[in-house]
Amino acid sequence: MIFSDPEIWAATLSMAVPLALPAIGGTFSERTGVVNIAMEGIMLIGAFFAVAFSYWTGSAWLGLLAALICGGLTAAALAWGAIRVSADQTVLGMGINIFAAGLTTFLLNTLFGFNGTPISTPKLPNISIPGLDNIPYIGVIFQNQSILVYIMIVLVIVSHWFLFHTRLGLRMRSVGEHPLAADTLGINVWRIRYFGVILSGLFSALGGAYLSIGVLNGFTANMTNGRGYIALAAMIFGKWTPLGSFGAALIFGFSTALGIVLQGQGISSNLLQMIPYALTILALAGLVGRAVAPAADGIPYDPRRS
Amino acid sequence: MEIVDLKKWFPGVKANDGVNLTLRGGEVHAILGENGAGKSTLMKMIYGLLEPTSGEIRFMGKAVHFRSPREAIHAGIGMVHQHFMLIPALTVAENVVLGDEPGRIKFDRKEAQKRVRELSEKYRLAIDPSAKVADLSVGLQQRVEILKAFYRKAKLIILDEPTALLTPQETRELFSIIRGLKAEGVPVLFISHKLDEVLEISDRVTVMRAGKTVETVETKGATPQTLANLMVGREVVLRVEKSDAHPGEPILQVHDLHVRDFGRMERVKGVNLELRRGEILGLAGIDGNGQFELADAIAGLLKPEQGQIIFDGDDITRWSPAERTERGIAYVPQDRQLDGLVLSFNLVENTILRDFRKRPFAKNGVIDRTAATNYTERLIREFDVRPPDASRKASELSGGNQQKVILAREVSRDPLMLIAAQPTRGLDVGAIEGIHRQLVRLRDEGKGVLLVSLELEEILSLSDRIAVIHDGRIVDIVPGAQATREQIGLLMTGSRGHSEVSMS
Numbered sequence: 001m002i003f004s005d006p007e008i009w010a011a012t013l014s015m016a017v018p019l020a021l022p023a024i025g026g027t028f029s030e031r032t033g034v035v036n037i038a039m040e041g042i043m044l045i046g047a048f049f050a051v052a053f054s055y056w057t058g059s060a061w062l063g064l065l066a067a068l069i070c071g072g073l074t075a076a077a078l079a080w081g082a083i084r085v086s087a088d089q090t091v092l093g094m095g096i097n098i099f100a101a102g103l104t105t106f107l108l109n110t111l112f113g114f115n116g117t118p119i120s121t122p123k124l125p126n127i128s129i130p131g132l133d134n135i136p137y138i139g140v141i142f143q144n145q146s147i148l149v150y151i152m153i154v155l156v157i158v159s160h161w162f163l164f165h166t167r168l169g170l171r172m173r174s175v176g177e178h179p180l181a182a183d184t185l186g187i188n189v190w191r192i193r194y195f196g197v198i199l200s201g202l203f204s205a206l207g208g209a210y211l212s213i214g215v216l217n218g219f220t221a222n223m224t225n226g227r228g229y230i231a232l233a234a235m236i237f238g239k240w241t242p243l244g245s246f247g248a249a250l251i252f253g254f255s256t257a258l259g260i261v262l263q264g265q266g267i268s269s270n271l272l273q274m275i276p277y278a279l280t281i282l283a284l285a286g287l288v289g290r291a292v293a294p295a296a297d298g299i300p301y302d303p304r305r306s
Numbered sequence: 307m308e309i310v311d312l313k314k315w316f317p318g319v320k321a322n323d324g325v326n327l328t329l330r331g332g333e334v335h336a337i338l339g340e341n342g343a344g345k346s347t348l349m350k351m352i353y354g355l356l357e358p359t360s361g362e363i364r365f366m367g368k369a370v371h372f373r374s375p376r377e378a379i380h381a382g383i384g385m386v387h388q389h390f391m392l393i394p395a396l397t398v399a400e401n402v403v404l405g406d407e408p409g410r411i412k413f414d415r416k417e418a419q420k421r422v423r424e425l426s427e428k429y430r431l432a433i434d435p436s437a438k439v440a441d442l443s444v445g446l447q448q449r450v451e452i453l454k455a456f457y458r459k460a461k462l463i464i465l466d467e468p469t470a471l472l473t474p475q476e477t478r479e480l481f482s483i484i485r486g487l488k489a490e491g492v493p494v495l496f497i498s499h500k501l502d503e504v505l506e507i508s509d510r511v512t513v514m515r516a517g518k519t520v521e522t523v524e525t526k527g528a529t530p531q532t533l534a535n536l537m538v539g540r541e542v543v544l545r546v547e548k549s550d551a552h553p554g555e556p557i558l559q560v561h562d563l564h565v566r567d568f569g570r571m572e573r574v575k576g577v578n579l580e581l582r583r584g585e586i587l588g589l590a591g592i593d594g595n596g597q598f599e600l601a602d603a604i605a606g607l608l609k610p611e612q613g614q615i616i617f618d619g620d621d622i623t624r625w626s627p628a629e630r631t632e633r634g635i636a637y638v639p640q641d642r643q644l645d646g647l648v649l650s651f652n653l654v655e656n657t658i659l660r661d662f663r664k665r666p667f668a669k670n671g672v673i674d675r676t677a678a679t680n681y682t683e684r685l686i687r688e689f690d691v692r693p694p695d696a697s698r699k700a701s702e703l704s705g706g707n708q709q710k711v712i713l714a715r716e717v718s719r720d721p722l723m724l725i726a727a728q729p730t731r732g733l734d735v736g737a738i739e740g741i742h743r744q745l746v747r748l749r750d751e752g753k754g755v756l757l758v759s760l761e762l763e764e765i766l767s768l769s770d771r772i773a774v775i776h777d778g779r780i781v782d783i784v785p786g787a788q789a790t791r792e793q794i795g796l797l798m799t800g801s802r803g804h805s806e807v808s809m810s
């Protein structure tokens with residue numbers, strides 16, 4: 001039976017990383033009231049600059065840092081447009097996605113030529129936690145996983161605690177629900193929104209870097225392959241919570257892993273790839289527990305208007 | 307606090323145009339003024355939500371320029387807003403402490419709940435700190451708003467129409483809190499349209515008219531009539547003048563109606579009711595006893611679980627709201643901002659909301675702007691909507707004027723029956739006078755009027771018959787002429803008392 005094979009669970013976990021991280025990022029952004037559909041683009045930017053700087057500096061860690069900086073900057077641009085200019089957030093997000101796809105492909109070709117990024121690019125280490133790998137079954141799942149898998153697990157827990165158990169988290173949620181009320185209590189709505197959106201950029205860039213210097217050590221055009229959108233689905237399916245996003249990412253990751261295992265066994269992997277979207281539609285329709293977006297999600301805040 | 311020649315001009319409106327006010331320590335200072343006189347605008351400037359165009363605000367001897375509520379709160383100003391500033395998805399405790407939460411990085415939820423519990427005990431405003439605000443009745447939400455101001459230990463408290471949604475009992479509790487504040491030397495700015503409340507609680511009254519402060523008078527020595535006249539600038543009729551009713555055929559019959567609200571709670575539990583042409587039937591009851599769900603069900607906004615609604619001979623139980631509108635039902639819903647208006651639409655679009663598909667407002671599916679605008683301008687004149695500008699967005703109108711627009715739209719469609727839920731909530735005496743006259747006029751034209759109100763005085767002065775609802779059931783129906791405050795008040799608590807059952 002395939003389910004008893006720990007390999008499929010190891011693959012599930014690995015597939016979940018580039019979904020869970022941007023999904024949690026999106027959660028932070030939308031919890032403060034800014035719709036973020038730019039995860040796909042920010043992931044691409046993260047993935048590209050991670051490889052580029054990893055190659056130029058010879059250090060995957062510096063590559064990761066560069067990815068975070070570039071992802072954060074892109075998100076800051078989105079935040080500026082959404083908050084300061086009150087531009088339509090969906091249009092802005094789509095714009096960033098298209099821009100990022102073009103920019104990274106262009107830079108790939110001009111900087112690295114048609115051979116793609118060099119195979120000598122360093123990647124982040126894979127590790128096994130001593131002690132953990134001695135446990136039967138579980139040990140196999142965690143054996144030789146990218147260090148980002150562990151970082152993700154820590155981030156999931158910290159994010160959930162942060163959003164629901166800290167003062168700043170409470171303020172973020174209040175701003176996403178009713179910014180005017182938060183404003184009348186002396187909370188700086190715009191600053192909190194900038195923070196939420198930039199945080200989402202950092203998480204998305206981390207997810208992108210996982211693909212390019214975590215799993216592989218190279219960048220190919222459009223390598224995120226729609227994961228940013230599946231992350232969007234994971235965020236919704238996870239009801240705009242970090243733990244929920246992670247859970248959804250695991251389910252979606254599993255369906256991808258299953259698709260790979262079942263390849264050539266009569267079940268079309270295309271069908272399995274539909275699972276995330278089908279589940280999200282069901283969640284939005286209220287069939288798998290109702291998913292309710294933050295009340296002020298996507299609405300620019302301008303105190304002078306009310 | 308001292309306010310000197312304060313002005314706030316919006317494009318096209320001088321919302322405040324020369325406000326002068328002195329607030330002494332430990333006094334309750336009431337602000338009276340018609341809808342749109344600029345009361346809320348003044349309060350928002352004091353609270354840093356709006357920036358004055360010119361003029362000065364002095365607080366504790368210093369000129370202050372609050373650029374945000376943050377700064378006003380910091381200076382010690384607390385405000386209870388006319389439209390609640392609560393976050394439904396959060397708990398009571400979270401709403402109260404937000405912006406000044408206990409804990410360093412971690413939010414200390416236990417401490418927050420403890421503080422809110424202590425506060426609620428101190429001021430005797432019973433509330434469950436861990437309840438979600440979305441699950442609370444409006445009266446309880448009002449408590450949360452007041453607790454928010456107390457939590458910040460305000461040195462000056464602004465109450466913008468805090469009693470608009472409170473039951474008489476809750477209002478009395480609020481007044482004892484205000485007296486407590488006064489004893490502590492905290493001045494209170496109190497806005498209300500209810501003259502008896504102003505007379506009871508305030509020390510001085512400042513009257514505003516068209517953005518200007520007209521006069522400040524000592525409450526002692528003032529009467530409802532003098533205040534009303536000052537406010538409106540003319541002689542106001544405070545009593546409703548109406549002749550005897552001449553009820554005709556039944557226009558509405560409700561049989562054994564059961565209705566659940568959106569939370570699937572059964573709110574109406576078997577109501578039988580009959581409304582005749584040419585009468586005003588008042589539906590009295592304490593908030594939360596199913597009266598508004600009943601109104602929604604008759605208007606078609608809620609689907610009944612069981613029972614029958616007969617309107618003018620047709621069984622309309624399964625009809626859509628649009629079909630009911632066509633048939634002649636008009637509805638003034640309780641929540642004007644949610645169900646009554648599209649706030650981001652202008653007045654023209656709002657007044658033709660029900661009939662935009664039809665002539666004269668549309669020809670061949672295209673809206674005729676000129677016809678619609680002319681119609682709207684006529685209604686604005688007839689109903690005295692201020693400012694008289696049809697191109698203004700509904701959101702830019704004061705609460706009272708929003709209500710006038712809804713009423714104008716509903717009444718002017720020449721309906722057979724009007725359901726009016728809280729039609730005068732938040733309205734000034736002049737406007738109330740006007741709306742009451744409209745209701746009586748409809749009745750005299752032979753229309754049926756179902757008046758749902760939490761305001762006992764309103765029910766008593768307008769209704770030809772009074773139905774009292776308690777816990778989703780009609781307790782009794784009594785003739786309006788003989789009904790007394792005490793009798794209806796007793797029935798509202800669900801006890802039949804000594805009155806005879808007269809289900810006629």
Ligand SMILES: Nc1ncnc2c1ncn2[C@@H]1O[C@H](COP(=O)(O)OP(=O)(O)OP(=O)(O)O)[C@@H](O)[C@H]1O
Pocket residue numbers: 304305306316317319320321339340341342343344345346347348388692693702703704705706707732734
């Ligand atoms: N943001 C705004 N833009 C334009 N006009 C506004 C705005 N806010 C208020 N006004 C106008 O300013 C005037 C004063 O409004 P305000 O809300 O202060 O009245 P109010 O005295 O509180 O009335 P009510 O008793 O009905 O609450 C009104 O004519 C209103 O239409």
Ligand SMILES: [Mg+2]
Pocket residue numbers: 345346347388466704705
């Ligand atoms: Mg007001």
